[in-house]
Amino acid sequence: MSDRPIDGAIWSDRDVRATTRRLATVHEAALAGEATGGAPLAAPRAVIGESWRRVLVSGGVDPDRDSPQTLLSVAELEHRRQVSQLAAVLPVLHEGLLPAADAAQQIMVVTDAEGRVLWREGSAPVRRMADRLGFDKGADWREGVVGTNAIGTALVARRPILVHSAEHFVRSHHQWTCAAAPLHDPRDGRLLGTVDLSGPAPSFHPTTLSLVSAVARLAEGELRSRHQLSLERLRSSAAPVLARLGGRALAVDPNGWVVGVTGLTPPDRVALPKVPQAGPLWLPRYGGCALEPLPGGWLIRVGRQEGDVGPSRVLLDVSGRDGPTLTVSGPAGSWAHELTPRHAELLFVLAAHPQGRSAAELARDLFGDESRTVTVRAELSRLRRHLASVLAHRPYRFADGVEVELRLPAARAHLLPQSSAPAVAAARRG
Numbered sequence: 001m002s003d004r005p006i007d008g009a010i011w012s013d014r015d016v017r018a019t020t021r022r023l024a025t026v027h028e029a030a031l032a033g034e035a036t037g038g039a040p041l042a043a044p045r046a047v048i049g050e051s052w053r054r055v056l057v058s059g060g061v062d063p064d065r066d067s068p069q070t071l072l073s074v075a076e077l078e079h080r081r082q083v084s085q086l087a088a089v090l091p092v093l094h095e096g097l098l099p100a101a102d103a104a105q106q107i108m109v110v111t112d113a114e115g116r117v118l119w120r121e122g123s124a125p126v127r128r129m130a131d132r133l134g135f136d137k138g139a140d141w142r143e144g145v146v147g148t149n150a151i152g153t154a155l156v157a158r159r160p161i162l163v164h165s166a167e168h169f170v171r172s173h174h175q176w177t178c179a180a181a182p183l184h185d186p187r188d189g190r191l192l193g194t195v196d197l198s199g200p201a202p203s204f205h206p207t208t209l210s211l212v213s214a215v216a217r218l219a220e221g222e223l224r225s226r227h228q229l230s231l232e233r234l235r236s237s238a239a240p241v242l243a244r245l246g247g248r249a250l251a252v253d254p255n256g257w258v259v260g261v262t263g264l265t266p267p268d269r270v271a272l273p274k275v276p277q278a279g280p281l282w283l284p285r286y287g288g289c290a291l292e293p294l295p296g297g298w299l300i301r302v303g304r305q306e307g308d309v310g311p312s313r314v315l316l317d318v319s320g321r322d323g324p325t326l327t328v329s330g331p332a333g334s335w336a337h338e339l340t341p342r343h344a345e346l347l348f349v350l351a352a353h354p355q356g357r358s359a360a361e362l363a364r365d366l367f368g369d370e371s372r373t374v375t376v377r378a379e380l381s382r383l384r385r386h387l388a389s390v391l392a393h394r395p396y397r398f399a400d401g402v403e404v405e406l407r408l409p410a411a412r413a414h415l416l417p418q419s420s421a422p423a424v425a426a427a428r429r430g
Contacts, residue, residue, distance in 0.1 A: 023166035027174075031063060047157060048167045050417070051148040054156070055169050057413040061147040066172050069145075072116060072138035081118050086110055086183060086193055088226065089219040090119065093195055096215030098122065100208075106199030109135075109180075111151055113191045115142035126199050133172065135198070146170060150178035151194050156320075156417050158182055158191065158341070160213040165201045177201040179209040181216035186224040187255050188269075188338055191323055195219070227257075234296045235259040241299060248302040251294060259297070270300065273335040283335070284328065284387055314390055314398065316351050317407040318344055320414050328390060342366075343383055345421045346376075351406040352427070356395030365423035 026044050030052060043049060055061050072080070081087055090110070097108045098121060107122030107130060117139045120127065130136065134146075143152035147169025154161040160181040166174045180196035195216055197208055231253060238251035238260045248263035256272040271284060276291055276298060283289050283300070292299040315327040324344035327336045339347065349357060349365045357365065359373040359380075366376065384391055392399045409415055416424050 023164065027166040027171075044167060047153065047161065048148060048163070051143060051153045051156070052169055054411075054413055054417065055143055055147050057411050058144050060144055061169060063147065063170055066133060066170060067145055069134035069136070069139045071134075071136060077116075077118070077138045080112055080116065084112055084118060084193070085185060085223060086112070086118070086219075089183075089222045092219045092222050093215060094121070096218060097195070097197060097212065100211060101197055101199075104199060104205065104208075105203045106197050109141075109151065109196040109198060110193060111141060111155075111196070112193040113155070115140055115145070115152055115155055115194075117141060118193070123199070129200070130198070147173070149173065150180035150198070151196050154180040154182050154194050154196075155191070158418050160209055160216070162209040164204070175201055177204040177208075179204070179212045181209075181213045183216055183219055186220050187227050187257060189323075189340065190338055230296070231257060231259050234294070237295050238297065238299070241294065245301075250300045250302070251297060252300060253297045264302065271335050271337050272298070281335075284390060312401070313403040313405070315405045315407060316347050318348055318409070318416055319407045320409045320417070324416070326387070326390075328387075337387070341416070341418055342379055344416060345419050345424055346379060346383065348406070348416065348427075349421075349423050350391075350397055351404050352423070354397065354404065356392075356397030358395050362396060366421045368422045 030044055030049065044052065061067060071077075086093075093108065093110060100106070101108045101122040105123045105126055107120055107126045109117055110119040111117050117135070117137050120130070120135075120137050135141070140146075141149060141151045143149070143156060146152065148163060149168055150161045150163040153163060160179070162177070162179045164177045168174055168176065176198060177200075178196055178198040180194045182194050183192045184190065185192050195212060197212055234251065234253055242249060242251055242260050242262045245262055249261065250258055250264065250266075250270060251260040252258050252270050252272070254272075254276070256270040258266055258269060260266075267285065270286075273281065278291050278293055281289055281291050286300075286302045288303065290301040290303070292301065313329045315329070316324075317327065318324045324339040324341075325336050326339060326347060345366055346362065349362060359376045360370040362376045362380075363372040364370045366372075380391070380393070380396060384393075390399055390402060391397070398404050412428050412430050415428050419425075
């Protein structure tokens with residue numbers, strides 16, 4: 001069954017109990033189908049069915065029993081709150097969601113990217129209900145720990161998710177409905193966590209998911225504004241330094257965002273090492289460079305250093321512990337590039353085919369359509385802007401002499417879960 005009919009059924013049926021029974025029937029039929037190896041008589045929404053399959057494959061969640069929670073210590077919880085960028089946007093989340101949560105007897109929950117509950121506020125009676133499920137500050141609310149739920153499933157799917165009543169995998173959660181939206185760092189797209197509204201199933205309104213999604217976008221906009229202000233401050237301090245330099249140089253913030261250049265065409269961003277240090281380094285776009293500290297950022301002097309050589313090893317990490325990344329290592333150090341879902345698919349296929357792939361073969365791998373070569377070439381052109389010395393073409397492949405390591409998830413079913421590419425789907429099946 002598609003997402004749309006079930007969504008309509010949740011909110012168009014005036015008898016909430018009938019809706020709950022219908023979803024419970026879908027839940028029981030799906031689990032019975034898995035248990036017997038046959039096809040279930042009723043199907044859940046696609047996003048819910050995919051989540052149930054992941055949970056069943058992992059085998060770590062019992063639908064009939066709550067998983068015991070190991071909460072973060074007070075010190076660890078406070079540390080995560082202090083380092084989380086989401087602390088800066090709590091006022092936006094509070095203003096946008098807490099009035100609705102209080103009025104509708106719900107709670108607002110904010111988690112980090114690992115699914116750990118950092119903040120929880122709202123209706124006191126609902127907080128007490130949540131306590132009985134272990135849904136407290138410091139709890140781990142990932143799919144692999146508590147089964148299908150809005151927070152954990154949004155972290156995997158990377159999009160806003162509503163999980164209603166018996167769409168939860170664990171039966172004790174069936175009295176709840178939850179709506180969660182992921183929150184991303186606007187500087188690099190990195191997943192920061194989620195914001196969620198949860199409460200008794202009858203208390204939810206059809207617009208709850210839209211509200212949570214809209215407030216998440218406002219919070220990301222606040223982070224974007226803060227980033228722009230920091231860039232303006234760095235640009236002011238870097239301008240006189242660049243004006244005095246000869247040769248080629250760039251001024252960047254700690255995340256590689258460019259605020260000024262001399263002697264170069266300005267890029268938007270430069271891929272820096274995860275832990276930049278002053279001294280020589282190799283950058284994929286410029287080769288040998290020297291890194292010098294600036295107040296609030298770095299000065300990159302471009303020019304090949306004596307004895308400089310290119311990268312010798314890459315690690316493509318699609319294990320799912322964080323977002324997909326490519327880490328490049330060489331004699332001058334290492335740096336990591338966080339990948340978009342499409343670029344993760346492309347590099348996974350190239351890592352799985354070290355002999356290389358043509359544009360037509362990649363189009364079939366990604367889209368099931370060999371004619372979509374223009375799209376493939378455009379995506380590879382974008383990748384090569386960051387990875388020019390790592391990727392080769394004719395055919396497309398990792399460059400000769402570069403050792404490639406592919407880090408996969410423990411369960412094949414968890415490979416790039418948001419991907420619908422035929423090559424990725426085939427790899428999940430083994």
